[in-house]
Each structure stands twice: as C-alpha cells, then as structure tokens.
Amino acid sequence: MNSPGVTIDRDVKTDELVINMGPQHPSTHGVLRVILKTDGEICLDAQPEIGYLHRCAEKIAENLVYGQFVPYTDRMDYVSGMGCNLGYCLAVEQIAGIQAPLRAEYLRIIVTELNRIASHLLAFGTYGIDTGAITPFLYGFREREMILDLLEMLCGARLTYSYIRIGGVDGDVPPGFIDKLREFIDIFPGKIREYNKLLTFNHIFMKRTTGIGVLSPETAIAYGVTGPNLRGSGVRRDVRRDEPYSVYPKLEFDVPVGTTQHGGPLGDAWNRYYIRMKELEESTKILKQCVEQMPQGPIMAEKVGRVKPPAKTEGYMRSENARGELGFYVVSDGTMQPVRVKVRAPSFSNISVLPEIVRGQMLADVVAIIGSLDIVLGEIDR
C-alpha cells in the first residue's frame, strides 16, 4: 500500500497524461482549475490556476465609502462571511479610532464563531463527499441549518450577512435567539461525536487520508499557510490566541494542533481534517462563554457617522477566519473612500502549497488533498 514516505516505483513506462481538472469539476470546491500531469493513476505534477471568480473587489473598495464595502467582504469567503465582515470592520475601526461597545463585540464573536462552525461543517461534509461518503454531508447540513436559522433571525440573511458594521453590529438579538442558541450549544457536542463515529474514525476514511499530502511545518510557514492547515502540521498558531482581538482575551479555549496518534505523520490530510473537527468543540466552548458573559448595553458606537480616517493612516488587521489568517490592509488618504484595501485571503496562500504536496500521490489523493485544504474560491480570486 502507498504508505507515507515510500516513493512509488513505476515499473511500466507509460505515456504521461495531462488532465485538466476543473474549473468545472465536482471536487475542486468552486472554479479552481488544476492542470494535472499523471502517469496512470499517479500524479506527477499539479499546477493550480486561479482567477475564474476574479471580481477585483479591491478596486471596488476604492470607489466606495468605507461602510459600503462591508457587503462585498462577505462575498469573498462566502462560507464564513461573518469572519470577513469582522476583519474588515476591525481594520477600519483601527485606523478611524472607533471603539465598538462591549455588547456588540460579544455579538460579533458569537456570530463569527457560529459561522466558523457552519464553515467547518461544510468542510467536513464536502470532505466526506471528496472521499466518497455522501451521508456525512447531509448530517453536517442538518446542524448547519440550525446555525443558518440563528443567523437569519439576527440579520435576515443566510449566506451573505453584512451583519457586522463599522462601529458595532446591525441589530440586537431578537427575542428567542439566546434560547435557540443555548439549545444549539447543548445538542452540538453530541452531534460532533456522531460525526466522528461516522467519518473521522471510519477505517476506510482513515486509510484514505492518513499519510497523504504531508505538509511539513517548515513548508507550511514558507508558503504562508495558516489556519487549520498550519495547525494540522503541528504549529500552534491562532490569531485569536496569539494576537487576540475583540473580546478573545476574555475567553478561554484551546488551540488544537495536529497529532500522530492516528498512526500517520504530522500535517497529513487527516490531521488537517481533524483540526476542524476539534475546532467545532472549541467554538462551541467559546459560544457558551459568550452567552454567559454578554453584557447589556448599546450595540453601536456613538457618533460613528461618516467614517473618515485621518489622511495617510494605514492599518493591517489580522483576524482568524475559518480558513486561516485573514488580513485587511486599509490605507486612507483622508477622504471618505479608502485609497487601498488589500485583502490577504488565507485560501490564496493555502492553495499555493498544492503542487508541493500532491507530487507522487495517487489521483484520488489529489482530490482528498484539495478537500483537506478547504479552500473557498471566492476569497482566492476576490
């Protein structure tokens, strides 16, 4: 069997086949195109081609006032739009000197963590599909539905929320929201155990994902890989814990990192997947604390009005989105429109490491590796 570290010997010399995987392919998770060079079933090289979803959102930002760009951010990482909203709003608040009230900060963390769970559930489900198990997807969507219902109660939207605004959030919680959230927090740990039973520790699944796409910590850092992918390689880095923002300093949670307990090396596809499963638990923990700690009070900073940061101010805001370190670099020239908004999308760096880790793997592993990186093309292409 193709165990890690063993080079595959090719006894029969056969023709190399160049295959165009995508942009329309069921498991490229969007309009990613990968040019594969294969020898039979073995993948010799893979070059990702991106840009099929490019909208030049950064140019759009330069032509809008600060507040108007918020809806564009949740069309970047459309799977966890709240995280993008939060990152952008924090970046603008940082250079404009706005402080959101405490209740708003808690609400922000509640919605981003809910959205992180929803995003990881999608990653879990689609990873199941990538490896050939369809049922986990629907199990994951069952709970994702609850989260989307919760978020819909808050802001009326289920995918592109624009709930977080510069200086606070859009609206306070509707009646019944906290109860439904508590109910979700109560039932969710049991569901995570169910997922683990169904997929994570399934023998075939582990055989399929253990030891493939091994990403060493050095390579991961060199390529700027962040988020669960980096933590899967054993690097304990999480912006929420390392450089905490918002109310994260007041919250207690673990940062899970990759293990070798499953019998595979650090940084393989299974580890990357399993980090997400562990983070589901951590996010639930955070949600629980937030619900308990959330104070009463206003949800919007006073006198935000027209956001007009001073001229030539700049700020780079790092936040931990579901896929990794999301950076917003905002530069102001003293007008109501930013002169530059640079989005540092985590998936952009995460997918760039693909050629490095698929060489010599089987064709089926390419799919499993792309799935384990959990990319969102909306944010890669922006």
Place this chain on the structure above:
Amino acid sequence: MNELANFLPTVLSRSGLTVPSALIPVLAMFLCASIMAAFMGLSAAVLVWAERKLAGHFQCRLGPVYVGGKFGWLQSIADGIKLLLKEDIIPDQADRPLFRLAPYPVVIGVLLAFIAVPFSEKLMVTDFNIGVFFILAVLTVEVFGVILAGWASNNKWALLGAMRAAVQMVSYEIPMGLAILPVVVMAQSLSLKTIVAAQSGGALHWFVFQPPFFMAVSFLIFFIAGLASLKRAPFDLPEAESELTAGFHTEYSGMRFSFFFMAEYAGMLLVSAVASALYLGGWHGILPGQESVWWFLAKTGFLIFVMIWIRWTLPRLRIDQIVYVGWKVLTPFVLACVVGQSLWATLR
C-alpha cells in the same frame, strides 16, 4: 424455458394461430428473453426508487415524495421518461460506432446472466449444468462494455474510469470465482438448481451456516467481490464522481446513460440473487419445508438492502487499496477456504 416451449402450442392453438412447429422453440426463446428484459427493467426501476428512498432516510431526509403519491414510488418511472426524452449527445471527437455500441454489452451481459438464476424450483429460464460458471462468464462481458464506453468517449476522465474498471475486474474476478468453489465442493454440482436443492431443510442447512464455516467466509468474500464487480460503493472507483466526474459514463446522456444505470441495478439484483442461491438456501425458508419464490426474493432483497446501506455509509477506497484488498486479502483467504472445505469434504 422448456416448460414454456411445451406450453406454447396449447396457448397458440387456443388463440387460433397456426405456427410451424420448428418456430416454436424460437418463439419461446423470444418470449423468455422479453420477459427477462421486462423483469430486469422493472426491478431496476423498483431498486432505483428503493435506493433513493433508503438513501433519503439514511441521510435524515425523505427522498422522493411527490411523484406517485406519498412515497414517491413512481419516481423512477418519471426518471425513466426523462432519460428517454433527453437528447442523446455524442461527443464530436468520440469513436462514434464504439460509443454507440458500448452500452449494449453492459446490459446484455447482465441480462444473459439472469438466464441461470433460480427464482424457485420451477421459476427459472433454464437449468444450466454449469449455471454458476455461466453467470461468472457473462458478467465479464459487462466489464468489456464499460471499458469500451470509457475508451470510445475520448475523454481523459472516462479513460481513467475505464482503466480502473479493468484493474478492478481483473483483481476481483478471481476471488469471486474461487469463493464459489467451496459451495460447489459441497453440492457436487455447478448447477444452481442442484446447489439450492442441496440446502433444503431449514436455515441450519443453508451453506452459510454449515460448519466449519469456510462457506460463511467465502460468502463474505463473494459479496465483497460482487460489490466490486458491480462498481458499487465503496468500490465505485470507475465512476467515482468526486474524482473522475462520472468516470466511464461521463459523456453519456439520455437513453445510453440509462442503460448503464439499469445494468448496475440489475447487477445488484443478480449478485444478491446468486449469493442467496449459493449460500442462503435460495427458495428454502427458515423452517424445514417452507419453499417459496418469496423466500428467495426476501433474501435477495435483504442483500440488496445491505448493498445500499454500505453505499450510503462508507467512503470510497483508493485504487491501490482496492488492488491490495483483492489480491492480498481476499484471494489468500478464499484459497484457504477452498482448500479447507475440500479437506473437510473428503475427510468427513
């Protein structure tokens, strides 16, 4: 079929038709073939519905609910009509004659195999004295159709799917064939009718429950290899939709696509039917003396349920793992079973 041939003249004379006596066997053949084809189509339709319904319930949803009342049981008919009415697209660069030809071996292979399936003591097309062997042989024709489809599509994904199908078939034909041998040793015959007849007298006489349980192991191996030869999950690599888009039938649409689909479901029925005839006592009931076609169908249905259950639970294997399992796990085990059973049969 012979009964049918004997029966036909009386029917024909009653209806007032005169047919030359030389044509009567031919007519009987045609009748038989059309009955089998209709049965296969119908069972495929039922199985498609059952699979969708079961998959729905496995996945916390309802499955088809609208077409044909509460349970959506007309769903597969609607699907069939949709597939019939769809445009039959042939890619520009495809090898057109082969592309058109490819679905037929697939269907014919499965259909031919049904000839030897004993539904009950009376209800079978013909009792081949090499029944089991015949089924194995014609099933390989199906794989050739699959390979042809993949090659003729002139699509790289389809080609990869076809290659996987070839590899899988070569690896699993051997354990599947060998798994039958312990049964043949016990029943002293290759005829499915004789094999089933040898298991009469209640559940304890079914081959799967016979000590020293070599046949139980070979039943498992037969079932696994059968899943692999049907290209069902977790062995659905030739059509792995998340890897090869749709594998060998990527380029097929409409009626030609539905042939592949039909063959898969008919194949499920076939493998389950053969397994229940070989190991689970065929038409014999749990208690001695119970004999009915319904027993046979119930056992077959249960095995089909298990197949569906497996498909909607397990992830897919990888090609090297499939080959590994086929050659290094199943083949040695089944060889041990054959040797063990033969020794048991001679020493007893």
Place this chain on the structure above:
Amino acid sequence: MSPSAFASSGKPAAESAKSNFGEKIIDIQAVSSDVVLKIQPAAWKEIHAFLKSEGFDMLVSISAVDWIKENIMWIVSHLSDTNKQRRISVKTDVPRDAARVDSLASLWRAADWHERECFDLSGVSFAGHPDLRRILCPDDWEGHALRKDYKAPDFYHGIQNNVNLIDLDNRPPIPEIV
C-alpha cells in the same frame, strides 16, 4: 478597537535593522497595527533577508498602494513571527512608472504568488521572480486594475464590458444556438 498590544512587537527588530543597515532605512514608523520600516527600494531584498534571519519566518502579504498625485507607489510587505508572535511591516516608495523591486521568492515560497498578484493588479515588477505572469486576470488582459489611472477596456475578446456603450435599441441579434 483599542490598538493591539502587539502593534509595537516589531520594535526591537526594527531598531536592530536600523543599526545594521543605517542609511538604507529611512524611517521607523509606528502605525496603528505594526511597526513599519520605511526603506530604500534597492535594499528591499537584503532587509527582508535580515528580518527573516531575525525570526520573521512568515511572509503574510505583499501589496502596493498607488499615490497618483505624488507619482509614487508604496510597496508594502507584512511579516510575522510564528514563534514569538511578533509582527513587522516593510514599506518602500518607488516611482509609478518604474515600480520595481527585487523578488522575495528565493526567501519565502509564499512570495511567488503574492508577487504575481501584485504584478497582476498593481503593475509592480519583481526582478528575479521565477515566473512573473498574471495570476488572477487572463494572460492577455491589458492594464493593471489597481492603478488609479486604470480604465477598464470596453471590449474583451468581443465581449462588451462598458455598459454605457451598449446601444439598447439596436442590440445585435442573439445568435441562435443550433
């Protein structure tokens, strides 16, 4: 949002860079999030190499800011230290019509794609980059979108891009699909 406690974490490294490189470092600024080393464009690569040896092992992003009135472009990189949780930023001014610095691709593999993106959208060229071509836009796209004087093309391969150009009364007939 209070300024992050980590905003000044790059200060010691910046000071040591200043003592090492002297004139090549024009200024050490402190912005709301980072310590920014303002440097000469010619020293772009060696200062990054120095910072990498100081422990800033992750290149987070490379971006360019177009200041059309001043006729300059900023090229800004953000670095972080995954072990000690430090962050630092490096900035340099280059003239708009000769926006060019050395490539960092030999220091960080991440620079490959980030520089391609910067080249694609802002038109900055990176000397020594192994494969400097467009990454988000098609290869035959004209212009660099994030330049302030960029005009979107009216046509791209016959596809009308400018809404104002479409004559709504005399639109060409939609070709029939055979």
Place this chain on the structure above:
Amino acid sequence: MGVEKIAFYILSALTLGGGVAILFSVRLMRSVVYLLVSLFGVAGLFILMGADFLAALQVLIYVGGITVLLVFGLMLTGPSQFQNQEENRLKAITSGVCSVAIAIVLLLIVRKTQWPTGGVAASETAGGIGRLLLTQNVFAFEIASVLLLVVLVGVALFMRLARSNRS
C-alpha cells in the same frame, strides 16, 4: 434441425467475419472489438455442440481476461499509438508467410484427423473434462500448470530485476 443449421451458419459467419475484420481495420481498438465478435462466435459454436462448459470458459478467459488486458495495454500507451504503425514491406512478407504456413498446418490437421460423427454430446461436460484432466491427461495438465507457474515467477523476477536496476 433447421434452426441449428441456421445458427451454425450465423455463428461461423461471425467467427470468420470477425477474424477478417481484424485484418482490415486500421484502429487497434476496433480490431479488439472484432476479435471479441470472433471469440463470441466460437463460444456460440461450442454451445451449439453441447460443450457449454467450454463456451463459458471461452467467454471467461478470452473476453474477461485476454481482451481486457489487450485494451488495458492500449489505454496505457497513449492516444498516438492507437493507430496501426505504417506498413513495412518486410513485416508484411514475413507475417504473410507465417500465416500461410500456419493455415496449411491447420488445414492438414483438420484433414488428417478422424472426427467423430453423429455422437451425442455428454449432458454434463464439466465433470467429464475434470475427470479426464486428472486421470488420462494429467501429464499434459501438469505440464501446462508448470509452464504457467514458470511464466508467473519469471515475470515477477524480471520486474524485480528492472526495479533494482533503476534504483
């Protein structure tokens, strides 16, 4: 008797026609399909003679094994090689001579052999073949098995050698 005769002619036409078509088809893949047709014709002839065990064997081994392996080889070697290579006069002459020689030998055998006529085929051939293989023809059977075993070991050995040479 009429039906059987018609079937015999149809099956013979399939067998021979398939063989001729293999010769004249340019694309290798199509030749494999024609080969399949020819092999099916032979299987049908076996059934017609009452040797259904042989027929099943024919399908199982030739269709399921040999042609699948042929196609597999074709698929692995790349699309440029799916066409027959250009004609080579020397090749054509040698293969022609060989074919004629084989044909003559076969025809001579057919003429010399005393074919049993009018006999009724056994109802169960599998058992008979098995008994013959293990009693009267056990030597030939063993020779064939040993030959196959040698081939198997030889192939494994060659692969090993090639592998160790490369690394």
